[in-house]
Amino acid sequence: MSYTFKYTVMLYLIISIATLLTGCNKIGDEDPKITSGKNIRDAKRPIGASAREILSSSLFESIEVELQYMKGFEPTPELVDNIKLFLEELINKPGGIKVFLSSIEPLKKATYTLQDIREIEDTHRNAYNAGKKLGVYILFLDGYSSEDNNNSTTFALVHRNSSVAMFAKRIRERSDRIGHPPRSLLENTVARHELGHLMGLVNVGSGMQHTHEDPNHAGHCDSRDCLMFWAVESGSIFNLVQEGRIPTLDVNCRKDLKANGGI
Known part of the structure; x- marks a missing residue:
């Protein structure tokens, strides 16, 4: 299973604005017995399996988030600080939170399949669980998702218990121009949304205290103002641009x- 953050261009808005959407695609889970030369078994579990590990200090007292990008598609400088601040508000890690950058050579592929993404991660990822430290990996790709079509294009997806893939080329195309949010704002919104899924939202590893999962969009909140809502609609895009506001968790x-x- 994977959760994707999508951007759909609606026909009646095609000249003026576009609509930012988030949806879910179901993809068969990976065989947990598959391994590579690195010890990555703990990082090959289903989405949500590390929710409590990320949130609490019972197993891991610190967390290390690796932002790995293909050269030429590095994240905005604001993302490093903002991810740290976002997690500090939510997770119980007395040993601290570290966010660091690493880079790899671009593959210059037009599109990336889920298998492509997993192979890149298995080859290049550095942040893994070790002792009391938990590792999270966010990969910035230089191409598009192979699942894109004329009606829907993908910004990001989560596909393992501690893995996020960001389609940086698509994010750059859909930001920093009239009618679209600044790149740092879009990038931070997408990254926070996907980290929310890794922390078990909604009902994907973190049980609901009150029923609020959207019945039509599994894994997402039914509140239209929440970061985990399935769609940030066109009006909300204008609000983001004008107010410089990243949606918050309800x-x-x-x-x-x-x-x-969590805390």
Whole structure:
């Protein structure tokens, strides 16, 4: 299974604005027995399997987030600090939170399949669980998702328990121009949304304290103002541009995280 953050251009808005969407695609889970030369078994579990490990200090007292990018597609400088601040508000890690950058050579592929993404991660990822430290990996790609079509294009996806893939080329195309949000704003919104899935939202590893999962969009909040809502609609895009505001987690999502070991 993977959760994707998508950007759909609606026909009646094609001249003026576009609509930022987030949806879910189901992809068969990976065989957990598959390994490579590195000890990556703990990083090959299903989405949500590390929710409590990320949130609480019972197993891991610190966390290391690796932002690995293909050269030429590095994240905005604001992302490093903002991810750290976002996690500090939600997770219980007395040993601290570290976010660092690493780079790899671009593959210059037009599109990337899920298998492509997993092979890149298995070859290049550095942040793995070690002792009391938990590793999270966010990969910035130089191409598009192979799942894109004329109606829907993908910004990012989560595909393992501690793995996020960001389609940086698509994010750059859909930002920093009239009618679209600044790149740092879009990038931070997408990254936070996907990290929310890794922390078990919604009902994907962090149990609901009150029912708030959108019945039509599994894994997402039913509150239209929440970071974990399935779609940030066109009006919300204008609000983001004008106010410079990243959507926040609503009270129900925060209660779920706290009940699963968060703060």
